[in-house]
Amino acid sequence: MSIARLYQIGKTFLNYGLDELLPQQLQPWYAKLLRKVLFWLPNKHADKSAGARLRLALQTLGPVWVKFGQMLSTRRDLLPPDIAIELAELQDNVKPFCGTDAQKLIEKALEIDDIAALFEQFDQQPLASASIAQVHSAKLHTEDGLKDVVIKVIRPDIEKQILADLSLMEQFAKLLAGLVSEGRRLRPVEVVREYRKTLLDELDLMREGANAIQLRRNFEGSEALYIPEVYSEYSRQNVLVMERIYGIPVSDTETLIEQGTDMKLLAERGVEVFFTQVFRDSFFHADMHPGNIFVSYETPHNPKYIGIDCGIVGTLNREDKRYLAENFIAFFNRDYRQVAQLHVDSGWVPADTCVEEFEFAIRTVCEPIFNKPLAEISFGHVLVNLFNTARRFNMEVQPQLVLLQKTLLYVEGLGRQLYPQLDLWKTAKPFLEHWVQEQVGPLAVAKKMYQNLPFWAEKMPELPDLIYQSLKRQNQRPQAVSNGLSKQTVQSILLGMAASALAIISGLCFIAELHGASLFSAIVALLIFISAWRKTG
């Protein structure tokens, strides 16, 4: 750990009076003493608000801290709103690195002597420069001719700097957690750990490329979202080559309106795209800040989004999705008892949780939300409130759900910026209800059975043998030896055999693509199996 860097960080914190963010009465004696000893580092910005001081301090400390502040700005569950708003203004104003160096890095990564071997018109002047990577434009030679591309290159030596700053950040987080109980409430160690993972993932452009390919495949032919093509054969850990897109930045509402864009449809499509990613694909773009979203110039009456920078994505499993969908539906029906019961039934909170108490806590934080008209209610804030309450009742909220909640806040912000009257609930409700409908009911059971048919088709031939072996073993038990097989056991063998035969037929029908017959025989086989099993019981 660099002592000089540690001193610089400490100095910045004190010069911006960040120690004062923690109320005096909560500070332990040794922290107060240390503050007095370092008398030559006064708070030089006492006239500014706490949020502004935090923002300026992070800006002074450089890109790793700026990105951290940006991430914190979305954690409305942890920070007071005024501080979160200040942090949202953080911009990573980093100088671009030299274009010749970028060219050399590309040549080295792609093992070519001259960039002209693959690309034409490589522009040494970057198109954009951010804290971790820089983007250059070029034209790529392909079988179909020259293609406009951008090449994203990771900054040289950035990894070393990031690792050093992250380790200091971890020390500070531990200090804060150990210092006072209020510090622990902010869960600094977990927050920094999560940030570490996100930041290190962003250093691997192969991962970003793979995410973009998956997202592009999920939205192949979609009218709502376009993801540029990734040229994976020219992509490495520190270099990513992809199709160049030309679109209107989504924050440029003026141009969008001038173009005659259907703003209502555009806003609704944003919500639809998000819910499709979450509920249909279980794979969502989780870095939806306005700089990563564009709108195609084509068909403004049928507007299409273009998404870039797939470095951070979230995935949800079936339980997470159920949690979300059922809770949203119960919440919007103001059925807090159902919300509480869902948490207990599914084991999200301990089984001995008092449902009435939990219901009351949820009601207390959620009911005031309904003071607003339905169209103005924020899904993101509903989740923030729900997670905070659930945490108090010992629910471990999964990082994937927190990532989703943050993305939802972005999506909502974006939608309302495009079309202030956007009714999120009206757009999302059919999605959620349809999804829940698909998960329960006879059709869902049949679908699940149908999906499992190949497995059963493979296992069925072994079943008669297994039944025979099991009965044989039972027969060898002392009482069975004396009595021989009972009438019930014989019946169950026969039923088992019949069911196995039917299951084999079902498997064969499936292979022969006679899906209706396959499904029917599978259902009958299952019913006979249940009846055989009950007889043996």
Ligand SMILES: Nc1ncnc2c1ncn2[C@@H]1O[C@H](COP(=O)(O)OP(=O)(O)OP(=O)(O)O)[C@@H](O)[C@H]1O
């Ligand atoms: N395929 C593309 N076509 C055209 N421009 C692009 C493309 N990809 C990136 N850019 C430009 O480069 C900028 C930075 O790209 P990107 O967001 O991928 O980088 P980043 O380093 O992850 O930045 P940040 O983390 O700040 O979002 C974009 O805002 C956009 O202007």
